[in-house]
Amino acid sequence: MALSIVHRATGIALYFGTLLLAWWLIAAASGPAAYAHVQGFTGSIIGRLIVFGYTWALMHHMLSGIRHFVWDLGYGFKANEREALTWGALIGGIALTVLVWIIAYAIGGGR
Amino acid sequence: MSTADTPKRSMRTPLGRVRNLGAAHSGTSDFWRQRLTAVAMTLLMIPVLVIIMMLLGRNQAGAKQILGSLPVAIIMLLFIVASAWHMKIGMQVVIEDYVHNEKLKLISIMLNNFFAAAVALASIYAILQLSSGV
Numbered sequence: 001m002a003l004s005i006v007h008r009a010t011g012i013a014l015y016f017g018t019l020l021l022a023w024w025l026i027a028a029a030s031g032p033a034a035y036a037h038v039q040g041f042t043g044s045i046i047g048r049l050i051v052f053g054y055t056w057a058l059m060h061h062m063l064s065g066i067r068h069f070v071w072d073l074g075y076g077f078k079a080n081e082r083e084a085l086t087w088g089a090l091i092g093g094i095a096l097t098v099l100v101w102i103i104a105y106a107i108g109g110g111r
Numbered sequence: 112m113s114t115a116d117t118p119k120r121s122m123r124t125p126l127g128r129v130r131n132l133g134a135a136h137s138g139t140s141d142f143w144r145q146r147l148t149a150v151a152m153t154l155l156m157i158p159v160l161v162i163i164m165m166l167l168g169r170n171q172a173g174a175k176q177i178l179g180s181l182p183v184a185i186i187m188l189l190f191i192v193a194s195a196w197h198m199k200i201g202m203q204v205v206i207e208d209y210v211h212n213e214k215l216k217l218i219s220i221m222l223n224n225f226f227a228a229a230v231a232l233a234s235i236y237a238i239l240q241l242s243s244g245v
Contacts, residue, residue: 029175062153107167
């Protein structure tokens with residue numbers, strides 16, 4: 001499994017994704033017009049796709065990072081354990097992303 | 112630790128002992144900080160997600176009220192500091208792995224530091240402004 005490159009790629013995506021986070025916070029501090037502008041972007045199709053991708057990158061990077069952390073601690077080096085950790089990060093990342101978005105739509109859609 | 116440096120027990124090569132802080136010239140401090148910030152962000156993930164859920168669908172006045180409250184502001188500040196530090200180290204590792212031209216590597220590492228610092232300080236400033244009620 002060549003998943004460590006995905007860990008790296010999601011890390012790089014998250015790196016540039018912080019610009020979106022910073023923009024959002026600065027807009028919230030700037031005032032209603034700036035904030036509405038950000039919401040206009042994050043509410044658009046392309047905006048939603050980017051934020052969805054960002055959510056997946058974050059969830060995957062977190063779980064994949066936990067996998068590396070387990071290895072750092074000296075566990076999980078057997079072939080079946082490595083496979084389980086890798087698949088766990090891959091499937092868990094997708095599952096958490098979907099879960100977060102379901103909750104987001106359930107809560108945000110009601111407002 | 113003299114026992115660790117005896118040839119029998121040491122895992123380090125003679126070259127490694129000469130260049131005692133390794134390729135990054137900072138020993139293992141970045142390795143440690145990378146894990147420290149990773150664990151911090153993992154612990155902060157659920158509170159941060161809860162905050163984002165609270166903000167969904169609200170206008171700027173609502174967002175300001177939530178982000179400006181003390182517990183929320185502290186959680187956000189901790190997350191910003193941990194993520195900026197984490198991504199600075201992570202990107203430096205990527206640069207050191209792929210950029211082999213020495214000058215370009217130094218410039219890249221410098222820009223990486225600028226980027227992480229700018230994103231962190233801009234975000235921190237925004238949170239502080241939301242908290243101060245100005």
